[in-house]
Amino acid sequence: MLRRYSACALLLCSLIVPPGVVARAVVQQPSTPAQQTPAPRTPTPATPPTQAPAPQTPAQTPSQTPARDPNDPIERIKDESLNRSQVMRTLSYLTDVIGPRLTNSPNMKRANTWTRDKMTEWGLQNARLEPWGPFGRGWSLERFNATVVEPQSIPLIAFPKAWSPGTNGPLVGDVIYVDAKDEADLQRFKGKLKGAIVLTSPVREIKARFEAPGTRLTEKELLELANAPDPGSRPSRRFQLTAEQLVAVKFSAQKLQFFADEGAALLVDISRAGDGGTIFVQSAAVPQPFDPSPTSIFRPRIAAWDKTAPKITPQVVVAAEDYNRMARMIQQGEKIRMAVDLAVKFHEEDLMAYNTVAEIPGTDLKDEVVMLGGHMDSWHAGTGATDNAAGVAVAMEAVRILKALNLQPRRTIRVALWSGEEQGLYGSRAYVAEHFGTIGDGSANASMTAMMKGETPKLNAKPAHDKLSVYFNLDNGTGKIRGVYLQGNEAVRPIFRRWLAPFRAMGATTLSIANTGGTDHLSFDAVGLPGFQFIQDEIEYETRTHHSNQDVYDRIQADDMKQAAAIMAVFVYNSATMDEKLPRKPSAPNPSRGTSVSSTATN
Incomplete structure (x- = not known):
């Protein structure tokens, strides 16, 4: 993850067009997944509010909690994640066996190949390496x-x-x-x-x-996040x-x-x-x-x-x-x-870099897509455990759980494991530019130039822009999930509140309208697509592990990883089975093929 306290890094995150030319070719990995039996769909109605709710405590939940049904998909996901987890095994291979994964290093390319093959083994389809760049040496x-x-x-x-x-x-x-x-x-x-x-x-x-180097979010801190002001209500700086x-x-x-x-x-x-x-x-x-x-x-x-x-x-x-x-x-x-x-x-034999991508195909809404992921590249002094093998292992575990339980989504679920994040979100920016659209004149400076001039950048949308429901990202270390940053999208609050309800006892209750920066959800948010980062406990992220020689497997909290994988799987499954796509910000643009439309996506 880019350093959260660096203003330069946060602003850089808003630039959506990657350096160089995005390659159109895709390295395909054949796979023959097991046949699935569709499970009864459980659509979740999505009726966004017309105005922001009153301030709330982070533990605010619906007044009635239904009795647990062992056949309920959510309970099955929780059971698989907590009792038959493979998240730490995946994380150990990425960190202990492969090791640090500097963008375009041999270790990074080994990680690309291993994750592609592992997800194919689990039954995902269309597992592939998507090139972007050229990045460099x-x-x-x-x-x-x-x-x-x-x-x-x-x-x-x-x-x-x-x-x-x-x-x-x-x-x-x-x-x-x-x-x-x-x-x-x-x-x-x-x-x-x-x-x-x-x-x-x-x-x-x-x-x-x-003071202890490791911390968890306190009730006071969660309350402050829950009652944070709408970022859209403040004048841009x-x-x-x-x-x-x-x-x-x-x-x-x-x-x-x-x-x-x-x-x-x-x-x-x-x-x-x-x-x-x-x-x-x-x-x-x-x-x-x-x-x-x-x-x-x-x-x-x-x-x-x-x-x-x-x-x-x-x-x-x-x-x-x-x-x-x-x-x-x-x-x-x-x-x-x-x-x-x-x-x-x-x-220097291959200056292109690669993202690993794989899918669980949908059914009646298979042309629409729900995405999840995290960046797989790391710095080199440690083994990139909390930043960000943790997020990669959780995303992989989420799709493994869905395949293991034979839970059939209506929308296609696509997992993406990025490279180049540590150098400026390059991998996710390239992916968004290739598949969904670009900002302004298509230059890397377009968003920043518009911001400096106080202008609203233009979005050059591609047809797939309308087909993406949401992207969920995990990249805040090993801490368990405590909630979701809504990234200024008030319309998803009641939906996410329902989805968090089964995890109240696990400490995940907080929804914050606030924006958060420094990682790959910004590449989606910048072009008006719903992109969300989860709120996580700090643990030792800034004090000990983030970009350090101590970012190793032994600093990972196994129970927190299992909890995070369950929540990620539920959010992805619910997004892929509800009747409508998740609502976008009221100010988000409606894509037009071959034309530029206004976008007020910020970061």
Whole structure:
């Protein structure tokens, strides 16, 4: 999941057209599913309210709860999910066996193939890999270690940044701490960095933790979510960096270029967060000129994975405690030398990336589609467990449950496992652009440009735009589901309230009109399609696992995964069997073939 507290990432999520050309070809996997016996359909009437309801508590539920019927599809789904679950087995294979799944890496493509074949084994049809892109180079780590060798031996907790080049064999060099405060201050290091290992970041104070790193949403927090204001009732805010932020961004760009010009051999950053050996690490940076315009961060820029990217300096991240110690030693007058051996491999044989897609065909409404999914790509320091093998395993488990119970949907159920999410929702944006439509002039900047100008972007809808009922996404870690973000769509509230009722005892009661960002439902929401992300308990997502070396299987909560799979399966099944498609926002556009219509979808 893209960092939720990054304004840049949240705005980037609203851009619906992916980079490059979306491939039309599909890699097909034949399958021969078992025959199914249609179960009696249980349509759910959908009568949206005409006005927003009064504030409510998160535990508000219908006054009467029907007695449990063991033959009821919902009770059968719950029983299968809780008592015969395979969600942790699926998650273990993705994390322990396949491992980290950086977009376009061999591991990512192995995950694409394995998930396709596994869902075919379960009886899903049309299991396939849908290409998009070109994305760029894959990258994999072959060998890495980092140690202070003088004045004493200090093994370091460290990890290379993704798409960093290697060191071409062991590198031993002097360590220089660049503690410059501004561009003028950098000049005292001019001529001193050639061949050096450079500490690039300020030291970071580590404070004792007096609160648990793992948390669940409290009743107060759930109440605040339940009573959140309608995002459509607030005036849209234009994005603009503050003066202080502009100075910081400019100086970061200047430092990166300075280190390249001076010939540094290796750049060492402090982990942006975490302690106790936890490292948060993402992609290597490419030096580029600073652009002070407010929209500059959304313009196409060269990324480290681009095949055309220039040669850059190797880059690693070191745990805060180790980094701080080296900086303090240098400040005390010690001369430090460090040995680093970084071996990597770039993969350029196939620049296309892939989404895994599979289906449970519908019956009388088979031309209409209900979708579910989550992103399968991850960062590389851990094994991508909470971000986001958890969401992938839950989505796969949901469709496995429906097939195992032979519950026949009226609409076609389509599961999609995305790649490229961590780089900017690329996989889901490409899928939406290919199948459902694009925004404005079709450029990657269309939504952002309209937002900056205060304009309403145009939607270029495709025929399938009218056929999609809903997309459900899971990408908030290992925590159990506590409810749903309605994404400004008040019309679905009474429907989702009924669907959550069987899970009240499991803690899922809250419906929030609020928007939430940072993940793949935004690709659908941006073109006026119902796209929803579930509210989940935080557990240790931001404090320990999100994009870190601790994002591993052992941080997953098995009971929470089983609960989430049951809820996902019920929401998908209900959506696929009700008489009507789920209602869209009143402001959502009605698609017109070959024409542009107004859309006020936001994010």
